[in-house]
Amino acid sequence: MTQPPLLIAVDVGGTTTAGGAVTSTGEVVLEERIPTRRDGPGRAVGVIEELIEHLRTAATRLGHPIRGIGVGVPGAVDTVTGRVTADVVHVPELAGVALAAMLERRFGLPVFVDNDVNALALAEWTFGLARGARSLVVLAAGTGFGAGIVLNGRLVRGAGGYGGELGHTPVKFDGPRCFCGGRGCGALYASGRGIADAARARVAGHPDAALQRAAGGDLLAITAPLVFQVAAEGDPIAVAIVDEACQAMGAIIGVVVNGLNPEVVIITGGVVASLAPLETRILKAASEYALPQALAQTRVTIVPSDKRVTMRGAAALVLYEMGKEESR
């Protein structure tokens, strides 16, 4: 019996690279993960190729034809050339690499490469919570803060692959320098890195502060989840940082709703397990910044992050790009 065709989907992360063989309805048939740094720093391309090779061999053995390969990377991608830009902080060896062309040569299959949050948006749009919507914005608050935008049935990538950098919209115009080089960005307040940095700055030199004690006196052990935990215990410094995170998230939702008026906004990412109990406060903050009539037409949902969703997004990317080619 002929088996259904599969898409090979890869999500490249700073820590783990997850791959799968996925059906066109999003069902994961095969799955494998390899630590991105398994072969040492600078060797991620070899890990990606090995993962694809394993999945292709296993899928072929089961009798499935392979339609194409999708790869999500944690940075901006010029999808016209399939080249990763210089902005790929967590896997720096991919900077400037023409990954799509390289993998096409190696595997002889169509290959599509895009930013991982764009892949995540395509996953929610194709298989997930935003199925059937014409417009969608995914806000992904992890270590950094990314976003993926689908408008009128098209992914919005911008001129050079930077479309969707909504974490770096300023929410405080006279705010401090951001790690992106800008000022007062939302990511300073609502990303894991921003929350941890803010907490460290406020308790440095105060060994009796609750956050320092909870981290065993080690400033570097202060992480965003720890800040949320200490805030839940009532510490005023941690409470203030969490308040700012909710307010910044509300302001970013305001930018999205007023600027794009999408049908669906999905908030996800590693920080979201911590943000989920704060949903009411985030929505209240959003109502302070968004136009009420626009916000009323947007469904805002907060969901915990799941690496599998991003991986399936790389499969959705292949379907999206091949669908565009077929409709030409």
Ligand SMILES: [Zn+2]
């Ligand atoms: Zn920034």
